Amino acid sequence: MAWADHLPIVPVVLPLATGALVLLIDERRRALKGLISLVSLSVLLLAALALIRSVDAPEAYVYRLGDWPAPFGIVLVADRLSAMMVLLAAILGMAALLFSLARWHRAGPRFHVLLQFLLMGLNGAFLTGDLFNLFVFFELFLAASYGLALHASGPARVRASLHYIIVNLTASLLFLIGASLLYAVAGTLNMADLALRAAHTAPADRVLFEIGAAILAIVFLVKAGMWPLCFWLPSTYAAAPPPVAAMFAILSKVGVYAVLRVWLLLFGAGSGASAGFGAAVLVYGGLATLTFGVIGVLASQHLTHVAGFSLLVSAGTLLAAIGAGQAAVTGAALYYLVVSTLAVSALYMLIELVERSRGPGADVLAVTAEAFGDVDAEPEPAEEIGLAIPGAMALLGLSFGACALLLAGLPPLSGFVAKFALLSALLQADSVAVSAWIMLVLLTLSGLAATIAMGRSGVRIFWASHQANVPRVRLIEMAPVALLLALCIALTLQAGPAMRYLQDAANTLHTPQQYIQEVLGAR
Amino acid sequence: MNELIVALAIGVLTASGTWLLLRPRTFQVVIGLSLLSYAVNLFILAMGRLKVDAAPIVAAGVVPDPAAFTDPLPQALVLTAIVISFAMTSLLLVVLLAARGLTGTDHVDGKMDEDQADEDQADEDQADKNQADKNQADKNQADAEVP
Numbered sequence: 001m002a003w004a005d006h007l008p009i010v011p012v013v014l015p016l017a018t019g020a021l022v023l024l025i026d027e028r029r030r031a032l033k034g035l036i037s038l039v040s041l042s043v044l045l046l047a048a049l050a051l052i053r054s055v056d057a058p059e060a061y062v063y064r065l066g067d068w069p070a071p072f073g074i075v076l077v078a079d080r081l082s083a084m085m086v087l088l089a090a091i092l093g094m095a096a097l098l099f100s101l102a103r104w105h106r107a108g109p110r111f112h113v114l115l116q117f118l119l120m121g122l123n124g125a126f127l128t129g130d131l132f133n134l135f136v137f138f139e140l141f142l143a144a145s146y147g148l149a150l151h152a153s154g155p156a157r158v159r160a161s162l163h164y165i166i167v168n169l170t171a172s173l174l175f176l177i178g179a180s181l182l183y184a185v186a187g188t189l190n191m192a193d194l195a196l197r198a199a200h201t202a203p204a205d206r207v208l209f210e211i212g213a214a215i216l217a218i219v220f221l222v223k224a225g226m227w228p229l230c231f232w233l234p235s236t237y238a239a240a241p242p243p244v245a246a247m248f249a250i251l252s253k254v255g256v257y258a259v260l261r262v263w264l265l266l267f268g269a270g271s272g273a274s275a276g277f278g279a280a281v282l283v284y285g286g287l288a289t290l291t292f293g294v295i296g297v298l299a300s301q302h303l304t305h306v307a308g309f310s311l312l313v314s315a316g317t318l319l320a321a322i323g324a325g326q327a328a329v330t331g332a333a334l335y336y337l338v339v340s341t342l343a344v345s346a347l348y349m350l351i352e353l354v355e356r357s358r359g360p361g362a363d364v365l366a367v368t369a370e371a372f373g374d375v376d377a378e379p380e381p382a383e384e385i386g387l388a389i390p391g392a393m394a395l396l397g398l399s400f401g402a403c404a405l406l407l408a409g410l411p412p413l414s415g416f417v418a419k420f421a422l423l424s425a426l427l428q429a430d431s432v433a434v435s436a437w438i439m440l441v442l443l444t445l446s447g448l449a450a451t452i453a454m455g456r457s458g459v460r461i462f463w464a465s466h467q468a469n470v471p472r473v474r475l476i477e478m479a480p481v482a483l484l485l486a487l488c489i490a491l492t493l494q495a496g497p498a499m500r501y502l503q504d505a506a507n508t509l510h511t512p513q514q515y516i517q518e519v520l521g522a523r
Numbered sequence: 524m525n526e527l528i529v530a531l532a533i534g535v536l537t538a539s540g541t542w543l544l545l546r547p548r549t550f551q552v553v554i555g556l557s558l559l560s561y562a563v564n565l566f567i568l569a570m571g572r573l574k575v576d577a578a579p580i581v582a583a584g585v586v587p588d589p590a591a592f593t594d595p596l597p598q599a600l601v602l603t604a605i606v607i608s609f610a611m612t613s614l615l616l617v618v619l620l621a622a623r624g625l626t627g628t629d630h631v632d633g634k635m636d637e638d639q640a641d642e643d644q645a646d647e648d649q650a651d652k653n654q655a656d657k658n659q660a661d662k663n664q665a666d667a668e669v670p
Binding site for chain 1 (some may be wrong): 544549552556559560563566567570571572596597600603604607608610611612614615618619621622625626631632
């Protein structure tokens with residue numbers, strides 16, 4: 001075997017080894033820990049890029065652990081979708097790490113270790129082709145995320161994390177019930193094998209099979225944040241430290257990924273009598289989430305909650321788009337997934353930078369000031385006319401504007417491309433479903449809501465700010481935000497190739513026969 | 524008969540676990556989660572079909588007869604599930620203690636609700652009363668000892 005054949009295992013083993021190594025280093029030598037983390041993440045980024053290059057081919061990349069053939073042994077499967085998610089996780093991990101190096105990694109012990117283990121669990125969950133292994137990797141990244149959510153401690157974080165942990169532990173138990181029900185009916189846990197047997201389930205067992213899948217779906221939808229299972233998400237993410245919250249932006253996409261993978265494999269077009277099982281739940285649940293997210297964005301009195309509810313908006317959009325069950329829509333949804341994850345992640349970090357210069361309660365004022373009448377009636381000092389905006393403020397303002405454009409889906413940035421592609425794919429079908437029209441309205445409204453919410457905070461922060469103190473921002477904190485936004489701009493400029501790749505990924509998801517053959521075919 | 528016993532066990536554990544999970548105090552939630560995880564572990568075993576007096580091991584050199592041994596996979600799954608739920612429960616206990624220390628209450632929301640406040644007040648009153656009774660008793664005893 002050439003060394004390149006081991007590529008799919010690298011995103012799992014590398015963070016594991018790095019995490020273990022960093023754990024051994026004394027807690028006071030933070031610079032060394034940061035350096036090792038940085039080197040490891042750079043290698044991970046390169047590996048993810050190499051993986052993307054090698055999987056952009058008709059067949060998936062199957063890695064057999066211990067060289068056992070597929071239905072009996074555990075396999076890692078790298079196809080276009082999982083390679084893209086691994087790259088996304090690596091990019092966000094890099095951004096979070098850079099941001100934390102300025103000061104957040106000093107706020108509590110073992111930040112770097114937990115970050116590496118989080119990445120390992122995420123990558124494993126994206127790459128695995130086995131349902132029980134998916135559970136194990138879910139638990140791994142959840143355990144790391146519990147630690148990270150509690151990083152820097154404090155009553156607010158502990159209280160929010162308590163809910164987060166209890167909700168996720170309960171969901172994990174449901175995961176086990178669902179997976180074992182599927183095993184009881186089909187006698188296998190390998191996803192490709194399950195898909196093969198799903199089509200040939202005896203009619204008497206079909207109900208049990210669907211119940212198992214539905215219980216699994218609850219777990220994935222709790223992670224993805226579908227209404228009404230999402231009450232914990234905005235408050236937990238708002239309480240988490242900013243670099244961690246930026247990383248959590250992809251955590252909620254794991255649920256969406258799992259729905260995409262498992263639902264399209266088990267209940268895709270070619271799976272016999274239960275094809276399309278639960279599509280209505282995905283579509284209308286997604287639309288309900290979208291509505292809830294829009295209301296939440298408008299009602300939020302704090303910017304971190306705006307970011308949290310924006311995550312719900314994107315989750316709702318994605319779930320409704322996946323539920324439509326058309327390859328073209330799924331391709332556009334994948335593009336939207338990438339863009340919205342990058343944008344929300346950048347926003348979480350940006351909020352922390354902006355908030356530094358503001359007093360407590362400034363956000364509440366941004367929402368309610370007008371309701372109390374003109375509280376800022378005192379005349380402005382004359383010499384402020386024509387005052388130059390300080391460089392840091394200008395940079396922050398530009399980034400904030402870019403985030404707002406991305407979240408609202410306004411041209412010229414990639415948020416617009418994503419929403420446009422999604423809607424045009426939805427409305428191009430021969431008979432446009434009612435849900436597609438509802439989605440058109442809700443997506444437009446969500447853009448409006450994001451514009452209003454971001455606009456009123458942005459005006460208060462950057463234009464009508466009475467405090468002259470400019471936040472002290474270090475380059476290493478600004479760089480990750482700029483990196484993520486630059487990626488979004490690059491995705492706008494290179495929308496063609498990106499769309500081509502993602503459309504191919506969606507097509508292979510919707511025609512899983514090749515995936516099944518690749519995984520099960522003994523080599 | 525075996526099926527009935529296992530089904531009843533799973534049912535009782537799940538019902539008690541669910542009820543405790545919905546309680547407002549964190550300790551009850553932890554116990555509820557533990558009971559639920561017992562129920563889930565039994566459930567996984569049951570999903571591999573119940574079989575008594577059969578080993579999950581195939582003898583070497585003979586063609587295995589599926590009817591003669593029990594399914595080994597659920598046992599491996601249960602083992603993993605036990606380890607994971609044990610680790611997660613201990614982690615939750617640490618967070619629970621931290622929350623108790625930081626907020627001064629063991630309510631899941633970190634707030635003391637009316638009922639609980641009343642209950643605590645009642646407990647305190649009872650404790651005061653006991654103390655008073657004890658003092659009185661000591662005093663009586665001391666009085667009795669005085670010749």
